[in-house]
Amino acid sequence: MPVEHEDALPGFDEAPVKKQPPSEEPHYLGHRARLKARFLEGGPESLADYELLEVVLFRTIPRSDVKPLAKHLIATFGSFADVLAAPYERLVEIKGIKDATATDFKIVEAAARRFAKGAVTKRRALSSWSSVIDYCRTAMAFDDRERFRILFLDKKNGLIADEVQQTGTIDHTPVYPREVVRRALELRASALILVHNHPSGDPTPSRADIEMTRTIVDIAKPLGIEVHDHVIVGREGHASFRALKLI
Template sequence: MTDDADTPAKAKPRHSGHRDRLRERAALGGIEALPDYELLEMLLFRSIPYKDTKPLAKDLLARFGGLEGIGAATHEAVEDQIAKSMGYARGKASRAAALDLRLIFAVAQRVAKEPAAKRPVISSWTALLAYVRIALQHEPREQFRVLYLDKKNQLILDEVQNRGTVDHAPVYPREVVRRALELSSSALILVHNHPSGDPTPSRADIDMTRQVIEAGRALHVEVHDHLIVGRDGVASFKQLGLM
């Protein structure tokens, strides 16, 4: 097998007619009307100019469970699937296509973060939930993050405190609060994911949260909430009456 980078640069794409028709449909009917596989197919046009990208788009969606899953997957996993679907040996073309997709999803994640960052977090709860779901819903390993807030509940920093295994990310309550003092943060929101998909808090989650609350209380740092993200939704400790 060979990388499609060997294809002559001046060759006309074999699927240019189909691509033109798909672009016209998007322009006339609205991009929002396109199914996920066609959106993904169009994103891949520029990365893979000489082959039909529809089968690849469908393979990626099937492998990773949807667009969010593709965005959360590692570069290596996406590149492997691209190479497998397109019949490449892993090389320049598969790396470029995987990087293009990572860039697109990184932009989408930042767009989702902007409303939470520009307005007080507590009054932007819907935007905040959308952001944490995009950031963590399909993470294959547990990740613990802290959103540090100022006195107006404006976001100062979204910081990854720790990355762990498929079911555990170690958390050190005093380090969480110490970092708040460094940032002059008066409040925070704890966020982590459950790669199993079920956002239900575990006993360990509840105990750790209480330890952070106690450590913060002594230094006048308030814990507004602890959000657990899973594929089945987002659990809020405050809404569940756990804090």
């Protein structure tokens, strides 16, 4: 006669206990750890655009494989910088991008612009021309509307102010040369660097760009204000009026 356990129900044999297999960690956790290690050891240059984007996505999407999403974002917008600069409204239209992630992208974008601006503010503008170009590209190259900004400089080419004067459409920004010079006089600036962007990506100056720049030069020069350069930035690079001998 079989012996029953004290806690067994009458009429039922005790079912054998099955051992559960040990839980396996999701495959993406190891990938995340390896990617973070590469970033810390080799810096951002060791990662492709989509991989750097993955690292940003880790913050707001902690429990998912984000590699496909990162690649989709790059394919949709064009590059890491293009993704960060994309309008908030377009970002949240992408499947998998919620408010928190879109906001995170805009925070990273703002941090990059603030960092680049700091590099220009703390140095002599013309003795660190590469910093000026880097800042202008970071601040404007990926905008979807034309913006016209001015860097106002003192006699030693130190930055007095950096101001966006006008914001226009995708292919036009109204610029008023006399207003540009009036503002320079208010700030007691000795020189200017004019900057605007071409959302099309091609930084080649248009005829209107050239005529507007020459008008500003003609008004400013008799007042002792020099226009050092007019820089046009776009996704494909930048164009310097000084280098092109347009001023």
